[in-house]
Amino acid sequence: MAAVLDCISNMQLEQHLQDDVLSMLLGQLAAVEVEDLPGLVRYLLGSATKANAEQVLTAVRGVLHLVQPSDPRMAVPDRKQKGALQPAGRSPEVLLVKELTAAMQANEEAAAACLKLQAQLQAPAAHRCFDLLVLLALHARGGASRKAVEQCLKRKLLEGHAHAAWISRSLQGHQVGTRRWLAYNASVRLMHLPMPLPTMA
Numbered sequence: 001m002a003a004v005l006d007c008i009s010n011m012q013l014e015q016h017l018q019d020d021v022l023s024m025l026l027g028q029l030a031a032v033e034v035e036d037l038p039g040l041v042r043y044l045l046g047s048a049t050k051a052n053a054e055q056v057l058t059a060v061r062g063v064l065h066l067v068q069p070s071d072p073r074m075a076v077p078d079r080k081q082k083g084a085l086q087p088a089g090r091s092p093e094v095l096l097v098k099e100l101t102a103a104m105q106a107n108e109e110a111a112a113a114c115l116k117l118q119a120q121l122q123a124p125a126a127h128r129c130f131d132l133l134v135l136l137a138l139h140a141r142g143g144a145s146r147k148a149v150e151q152c153l154k155r156k157l158l159e160g161h162a163h164a165a166w167i168s169r170s171l172q173g174h175q176v177g178t179r180r181w182l183a184y185n186a187s188v189r190l191m192h193l194p195m196p197l198p199t200m201a
Contacts, residue, residue, distance in 0.1 A: 001028075001036035005043045022052060029063040034071045038095040045103035045110045053113035061117070064100075066129040069093040069174055077173060094177035101137040111138050111145055118152050122161040129170040129182075136185040 008021060025044060032040055041060055048056040068074035072093050104110055114134050121127060139149040156162040171182050 001032055002039050005039060009043075009047075019052075022056070026056070026059045029059060030073060034073075034092045037072065037092060038099040041096060042099035042103045045100065046107055048107055048110045048113070050109045050112075053107075053109040054116065057110060057113045057117060060100075061128070061130050064096070064130050066093070066133070066170075066178075067173055069178070072096050091177060093174060097133065097178050097181055100133065101140075104134050104137040105141050111141070114138060115148050115152060118156075121156075122159075124161065124163050124166065127156075127162050127166045132167065132170040132186070133182065136182070140185065 008025075013021065022044075025040065028040060029037075029044075041064070044056050044060060064072050065075045066072050067076065068078045069091060070078060070093075104114065115138070118131060118135060121131065135149050135153065138145045140146075153162075157164075167186055171179060171186065174182065
């Protein structure tokens with residue numbers, strides 16, 4: 001998959017062919033080997049344009065449930081532990097968090113699409129770990145992104161669209177590298193928001 005993405009990056013394609021390639025790659029999110037998932041997510045989010053950023057972000061969000069460290073696409077925990085955890089340096093979850101964060105911080109169009117999507121989420125149960133992750137990544141960009149994220153989160157919490165339980169759920173069940181990233185950023189980035197933050201283990 002890495003070789004394919006490199007090849008695509010170097011090709012000068014007409015718009016209709018770019019759209020075809022995008023559709024093909026989005027379709028691979030649920031099918032690629034878990035080891036290739038971080039690179040695919042970074043490519044998709046990093047190359048998203050104003051025209052397709054919402055489509056890309058929605059597709060990525062729909063696939064990444066982030067409840068099972070061995071495969072972030074699984075919607076429920078693997079209680080039989082069929083997927084063995086790997087060292088943090090090779091963990092699909094830890095690598096995914098790293099690549100997703102880098103892409104969100106680098107691409108202004110993906111950032112704008114993220115804030116628009118989060119503004120539309122108004123049911124507490126609809127919020128996922130993915131949502132907290134991308135908001136923390138955008139907050140770390142500083143400047144206008146930081147202010148926009150703070151306003152978004154304050155609105156969610158004050159108007160009851162999201163609860164502190166969402167933060168707690170998002171911190172649980174992850175491999176150490178991911179858990180530390182989430183816990184540190186949640187405590188540092190969100191410390192001034194109007195909610196009781198959960199204990200960071």
